[in-house]
Amino acid sequence: xxxxxxxxxxLADYTQTCNANExxxxxxxxxxxxxxxxxxxxxxxxxxxxxxxxxxxxxxxxAGSPDIIVTTTSETFCDMFWGDLxxxxxxxxxxxxxxxxxxxxxxxxxxxxxxxxxx
Amino acid sequence: xxxxxxxxxxQREIDFTPDAAVKAAALDEFARFINPQxxxxxxxxxxxxxxxxxxxxxxxxxDGRRFLDCFTSAGSFNVGRRxxxxxxxxxxxxxRLDHGNFLLASKEKADLAARLARVAPGDLSCVxxxxxxxxxxxxxxxxxxxxxxxxxxxxxxxxxxxxxGFALSATGRAAYKEPFEPLMPGFTQVPYGDVDALNAALDExxxxxxxxxxxxxxxxxxxxxxxxxxxxxACDRVGALLILDEIQTGLGRTGAxxxxxxxxxxxxxxxxxKSLGGSIVPISAxxxxxxxxxxxxxxxxxxxxxxxxxxxxxxxxxxVLDVIEETGLVAHAAAMGERLFAGLYRxxxxxxxxxxxxxxLGLMAGIQYAEDAMGPRMSFLLARHGVLAIYSxxxxxxxxxxxxxxxxPDEVDFLLEALAGALGDLRAGVGPDETPRTxxxxxxxxx
Numbered sequence: 330x331x332x333x334x335x336x337x338x339x340l341a342d343y344t345q346t347c348n349a350n351e352x353x354x355x356x357x358x359x360x361x362x363x364x365x366x367x368x369x370x371x372x373x374x375x376x377x378x379x380x381x382x383x384x385x386x387x388x389x390x391x392a393g394s395p396d397i398i399v400t401t402t403s404e405t406f407c408d409m410f411w412g413d414l415x416x417x418x419x420x421x422x423x424x425x426x427x428x429x430x431x432x433x434x435x436x437x438x439x440x441x442x443x444x445x446x447x448x
Numbered sequence: 449x450x451x452x453x454x455x456x457x458x459q460r461e462i463d464f465t466p467d468a469a470v471k472a473a474a475l476d477e478f479a480r481f482i483n484p485q486x487x488x489x490x491x492x493x494x495x496x497x498x499x500x501x502x503x504x505x506x507x508x509x510x511d512g513r514r515f516l517d518c519f520t521s522a523g524s525f526n527v528g529r530r531x532x533x534x535x536x537x538x539x540x541x542x543x544r545l546d547h548g549n550f551l552l553a554s555k556e557k558a559d560l561a562a563r564l565a566r567v568a569p570g571d572l573s574c575v576x577x578x579x580x581x582x583x584x585x586x587x588x589x590x591x592x593x594x595x596x597x598x599x600x601x602x603x604x605x606x607x608x609x610x611x612x613g614f615a616l617s618a619t620g621r622a623a624y625k626e627p628f629e630p631l632m633p634g635f636t637q638v639p640y641g642d643v644d645a646l647n648a649a650l651d652e653x654x655x656x657x658x659x660x661x662x663x664x665x666x667x668x669x670x671x672x673x674x675x676x677x678x679x680x681x682a683c684d685r686v687g688a689l690l691i692l693d694e695i696q697t698g699l700g701r702t703g704a705x706x707x708x709x710x711x712x713x714x715x716x717x718x719x720x721x722k723s724l725g726g727s728i729v730p731i732s733a734x735x736x737x738x739x740x741x742x743x744x745x746x747x748x749x750x751x752x753x754x755x756x757x758x759x760x761x762x763x764x765x766x767x768v769l770d771v772i773e774e775t776g777l778v779a780h781a782a783a784m785g786e787r788l789f790a791g792l793y794r795x796x797x798x799x800x801x802x803x804x805x806x807x808x809l810g811l812m813a814g815i816q817y818a819e820d821a822m823g824p825r826m827s828f829l830l831a832r833h834g835v836l837a838i839y840s841x842x843x844x845x846x847x848x849x850x851x852x853x854x855x856x857p858d859e860v861d862f863l864l865e866a867l868a869g870a871l872g873d874l875r876a877g878v879g880p881d882e883t884p885r886t887x888x889x890x891x892x893x894x895x
Contacts, residue, residue: 339889359627411889414882417492421828422879426821431844432623435489442485 330370331403333389339410340375344384346412346444353443357382360436365395368403397429397437412445456532458504458854466512471498474510492880493824494831495838502529502727505852505859507836515836516863518851522664523696523812526723526781527771528854534726537767538760547758551749556762563769564735569706570714574741576734577757581695581721582610584732585658587751588717589614591736592656592689594750595743599634600654600688606640606666606842609658609693618658620666621842640669643678650682656689656717657682661707664696664850667843668807668814676713689716689740695732696812699723700772700853703782703810710809716740726768731761781853784860785810788849791864799871804845813849815867820844828880829873833866 331339347353357379364377376393378386401409401424408414409425417438419425427434475496479487490496497515501508507517507529517529527534541556548554561575576591578584589601603609603618610616616625617632625631634655638645640663650657657679663669676692683690692715697707699720704710706718717740721732744750755761772778785808792806792813805816817823823839826847830837840846851863 335892342888407889411887413885413887413889415492415885417489418880418882420821421493421825423821423825423874423877424879426819428820430623431820431841435485438489438492439485442488446484 331407332371333373335407336368336373336375336403336410339407340377340387343410343412344387347384347440350444353440354382356443357436357440362396362433363393364397364399365391366406367398367400368406369400370402370404373403397427397433399425399427399437401425412441416441456504456528456854458506458528459501460503460506462501462508462512462514464501464508466510468511471510474498494828494880495836497831497836504528504531505855513834515831515834516851516855516859516866518830518835518837518849518863520850520852521727522722522848523701523850524722524725525727526699526701526853527726527768527777528852529727531726531771531854533771534728534764534767538726538728538764541760541763545759545763547755547760550752550754550756554759554762556759556766557757560733560757560762560766560769563766564720564733567705567769567773568718568735569708571737572714572718572735574736574738576736576744576751577762578721578732578734578753579730579755580610580732581693581719582612582615583753583756584719584721584734585609585615585618585691585693585695586612588691588719588734588736589618589656589658590751591717591734591740591743592691594747595740596655596687596689598653598655598688600651601635601656601658602646602649602654602688603635603637603658604640604660604663604666605637606663606669607637607658607660607693608663608665608842609660640666641672641675643675643682646679647682650686650688652686654683654686654688656691658691658693660693660695660697661711662697662702662809662812663842664812664848665841665843667816667840667846668812668848670807670809671711676708676711680713680715683716691715691717691719693719695719695721696850697809699768700778700781701810701812701850702808703778703785705772705778707809724765724768725761726764726771729758729761729764730755731757731765733757733765777853781811784853784855784857785813787857787860788813788863791860792867795864795867795871798868799875802871802874808849811849811851811853811855814840815847815849816843817845817847822874823847825874825879826870829870829878830866832873832878833869835863835866835870 498510565573607620717736823844
């Protein structure tokens with residue numbers, strides 16, 4: 330099980346990688362969402378706020394009204410934010426559960442594709 | 449009509465040399481020159497199929513895998529894929545025709561129009577051709593506005609009518625529309641099946657109500673009893689037109705020539721496309737009343753389409769209508785639909801934790817799963833069991849099953865066995881193998 334410290338490192342790297350990617354930010358410029366994340370194996374919860382394609386906040390706990398809710402284990406979250414797994418494959422195995430529109434689910438995977446195109 | 453056979457003869461065995469390398473190269477080229485993310489999603493979902501041999505209800509992947517095609521390009525292959533009669537008609541047409549001069553009259557257009565008028569419901573007897581569903585729904589909306597000189601078009605949430613200008617404005621899914629706004633003014637969407645909402649949306653500025661008798665992309669939602677009749681009455685009350693989009697539901701799909709027949713409702717305009725082309729050519733048509741045609745008498749060139757109702761396509765579509773009629777395909781679809789639904793209800797009873805509802809008409813079936821993610825997961829799992837099926841665009845929890853109408857009882861049983869296997873896999877948590885990646889995550893310090 331990953332603790333909040335490990336998750337924070339993964340999220341910091343992910344945020345830096347996404348926000349530094351001009352192609353991604355341009356592609357996602359019409360995408361503003363509040364994402365809630367739930368660790369299924371611990372009581373860790375966190376919120377990510379995306380504003381016009383930029384990740385502007387990642388905070389512990391849940392804040393705001395979510396557009397998307399993602400639930401999986403803390404280890405899977407860490408691997409996902411480090412780019413060590415294909416989220417669609419986990420989604421199709423039922424190991425990542427996403428509540429939101431299909432368009433937003435596709436967007437989340439498109440982000441992975443753009444920042445880790447060879448993965 | 450005596451049924452001869454819906455079955456071609458069809459190929460049941462592979463007749464090409466499988467080649468995984470050719471398939472991989474095709475996917476790579478598609479990714480490079482068309483869309484890499486589309487290929488990535490299809491690969492992950494087990495739907496990275498490069499269609500090769502196609503015959504009847506089946507399609508073969510370039511790597512040799514065979515699938516019972518239950519997507520059929522959203523109901524475009526009613527007469528079977530590469531039906532030998534349709535292929536022969538297309539070849540014969542190509543020996544003597546091209547698409548023709550769109551400004552001139554043509555025998556093929558006239559023949560097909562007359563034939564459509566004969567099979568269309570009620571007093572619908574005038575025809576305009578297009579190339580695809582969106583284009584012909586655009587025309588139907590233009591006809592409604594032109595005839596009534598009113599701006600209002602009422603359609604339904606989760607309704608699907610195409611991706612062109614007027615049709616997209618009528619489509620009830622925000623994700624398809626938002627990046628392109630502002631779209632056409634005067635369009636309103638109301639909840640499907642809600643008579644009160646429909647009545648409230650109509651007034652003397654309404655040109656038309658545009659409905660699918662069964663919402664396809666919306667998740668195989670059959671019009672509730674009385675809904676289409678109420679829509680007809682509401683239109684008559686305010687002087688608006690009723691347009692029925694039969695693009696997925698028509699040409700025998702629901703076990704009737706047109707789904708509107710199940711409800712005893714005759715629209716003012718009916719649109720058809722997809723299967724009209726027999727899986728070979730693009731063609732669509734709007735069929736409407738003589739009264740509406742009056743608008744086009746002083747405006748005979750107001751709606752033009754270079755390829756709409758091309759001579760080759762009309763010749764093929766005529767053969768499609770012949771095949772449907774002469775092989776008794778409508779009754780066959782109804783019978784196969786009964787067999788399919790009997791099996792689906794059994795499965796719903798066996799998997800109540802996974803299947804919430806089974807619904808549909810004829811060979812237009814929808815399985816509502818308990819969760820949204822189960823639609824994509826079942827597409828993946830069904831592909832492993834030899835069935836190509838894709839969840840509804842507007843309702844991912846719903847699996848659309850729309851096989852070719854030529855399916856035989858053993859093929860329906862194959863589908864049901866595949867569904868049972870896939871549901872068992874879903875319950876067991878089966879999914880795609882994970883692709884190994886170079887690890888970026890720092891190693892956890894030893895304690």
